[in-house]
Amino acid sequence: MAKKITKIDPVKQRVIQQLQPKKRVCAYCRVSTDSREQQNSFSVQLGYYKPLIEDQEDWQFAGIYADEARSGTKLQKRDDFLRMMKDCENGRIDMIITKSLTRFARNTVDSIQAIRRLKELGIAVFFEKEHINSLSEKSELMLTILSSLAQGESESISTNNKWAAVKRFQDGTFILGTPAYGYTKDENGELIIQEEEAEVVSRIFREYLNGKGTYVIAKDLSEEGIPTIRSAEKWQDWAIKDILQNPIYTGNLLQQKTLTTDVVPFKRKPNKGQLPQYLIEDNHQPIITKEQAEAVMEIFDYRRKQMGMDDTGKYQSRYAFSSKIFCGECGSTFRRQKIYIGKPYEKIQWCCHRHIEDITKCSQKAVREDDIQWAFTVMWNKLVSNYTEILIPLLDTLKKLRMDEQQEQEISECSNRIMELTEQSHILSRLVSKGYIDPAVFIERQNALTLELAAAKKKRGQLLDNNGFEREIAGTELLLERIKNKPDVIEEYREDLFLQITDKVIVQKNGQITFLLINQLELSEPCRKEAVEDDAKTYAHRL
Incomplete structure (x- = not known):
């Protein structure tokens, strides 16, 4: 039939x-x-x-x-x-x-x-x-x-272009695409001075030699509305540094200051000795003298050494508080400053970066470095003296919260569903390869499987991330180990201890200094000045 x-x-x-x-x-x-x-x-x-x-x-x-x-x-x-x-x-x-x-x-x-x-x-x-x-x-x-x-x-075209550029560097025929600030090009591609921009360049060198920093120079130029490099919104201190260190303003032309990576995606990076550079002396009319340029570089070298930086501009030993202090009002990082420079009572303070730029955007006051150190010392001594009442119960609680039965079941269900969907996808692929189902039907079902598989993986990832508490548990265990090995209180601030146990410092609007520890525990102490005032008020009240 x-x-x-x-x-x-x-x-x-x-x-x-x-x-x-x-x-x-x-x-x-x-x-x-x-x-x-x-x-x-x-x-x-x-x-x-x-x-x-x-x-x-x-x-x-x-x-x-x-x-x-x-x-x-x-x-x-x-x-x-x-x-x-x-x-x-x-x-x-x-x-x-x-x-x-x-x-x-x-x-x-x-x-x-x-x-x-x-x-x-x-x-x-x-x-x-x-x-x-x-x-x-x-x-x-x-x-x-x-x-x-x-x-x-x-990549082959890029290699050929780089070879041609190097060839032109060697015989001195390379023509700059975009001249440096202060210069333009004539009809033959030769560099000539752009008078208005050259005046700004001269001013930058003059003010830096007179003691102004790159940040202050950039701020002054922006406030005066002076046009920036390539129409940027405002002047930045890194742009000022680039101008001050560029040999082009002495009449010399340094070529191949940057390089392009060999593979896609091509990225342009500073040439820090990976490739040879080519210096053409007396290539064009200078804007500043060579003596000015040398004096600027001497100041740069001096300030690098003072700030603990190497020749590439990277910190050799950054300050312990660098990139760790945050503003409780606006969230910006704090910047290190010296006050009363050269006087017997010279001090170091940390101030909100946004407050420095515009006081109307953030009203957070600066805090002295020794006050932060004092607050950390007090916080650590309190933690050491009470760790059995704080850290041990916290560790037990975190371990209990790490995963409950319902979450384990949901994660197991997601894992099983992912395995099922993956197997279905493989079966579909085998069926279409043997011609058992139409390609259009395969594509429709495969797309549906792919979307469901992505959703299942996302859900499982969220379940694993939300209540794992792995970081908090590991941090608490490290703190306990650190305290048990050396449980004594400290008489003065210790930088090594701060770096070992602290993730960040938050300076609150009310003067409180909050320390976020490596286990995400937040402990706050009042600024020393306010603590002294509170003690004085308490003593007066008793009298």
Whole structure:
């Protein structure tokens, strides 16, 4: 007896076809340079895709996303690409057409990640030149290979460009793309002085030699509304330092001060001896004298030694409180300052960075370094004297809270579900490879499995993170070990002890100094000045 077989189309596909008869299709275009030839290519692409999409009866034009003069090696620098991805996630696009894989991205990792994200959303990317649809079953391998080839091409071009640049460095024919602040270029590419900017450069050197710091100079220039380098919002102290240390202002030109990494994504980094540099003396008209430049460098060297920094500008032995003191009012970090410099009562204080910049944005007062040290000493002695009443019960409580039965059960359920979904995904892959199910059905089910799998993994991660208390438990155990080994109170501040047990210090608005310890326990002490005042008030009250 012959079997009767009736094909039943998926309900979801029929509903989609009824509610949305046309596929919303967009195009993505990109040109990588500012040359006139590439700009023409850009215009041609724009004029090509719109009629191509509109001529298809079952397609609906969803727009053209175009990045002009953008590199394909970094997705972060392509505004329209990121906007297109966002529109895809918001359900506004069903398909993307692009000229070729090299127009889409030259970075293998970024390209594959973007395509996989679009596949999860059920959105196809069609590459015309390679004639590949990203939703086809064999697309993953081909796209990976072609993306790798595109990335290799970018790296090869980068290598050739770097070789050509070095060649021009060696024979002195390299022309700067963007001249340093204070200079511009003539028709031959030679550096000439830009008078208004040169006056600012001269002022920066003069004020630094007269004792002003880079932060104060930057602040004064910003307040006076003097135009900044490359139209930045305001002057920064690092920009002042760059100007003061640049040999270009003495008439010399130092080339290859930076380098570009060899592999995608290309990153520009300071050349700190990895590659040779090329110094061209008396290359152009100077703005300052060589004697001024030498005096500035002597001041820099002196201040580096005073601050414990090496020749690269990194701290050899940073202050114990650096990057650890935070403002309880605005959350900014505190900066170290010296007051009454040169006098017998010279002191060190720490002040909120935002308060220093603008007193109207934060009213937090500065706190003396010895007051913080005194408060830490008092806090530590109290903790040592009472650790059996504070730390031991805290450790027991944390261990009990680490995980309850309900959470363990939920985590176990999530883990089992993840295993089931993973196995289903493998079964689907085997079925489609043997031709037992239609590729379109496979894609629909695979996308659903992928979304559910991601949700299950996210839930399990949140359960593991929320109530683990691993950091708090480990920190409390370290504190107990530290106290049991040396339980004695201390008579004066110890920097090594502070660094071992403290995560951060918060200076509160009311004058309290809060110490956040390595186990996330917060212990507060009043500032010494306020503590003395409170003691005086208490004594007066008793009298």
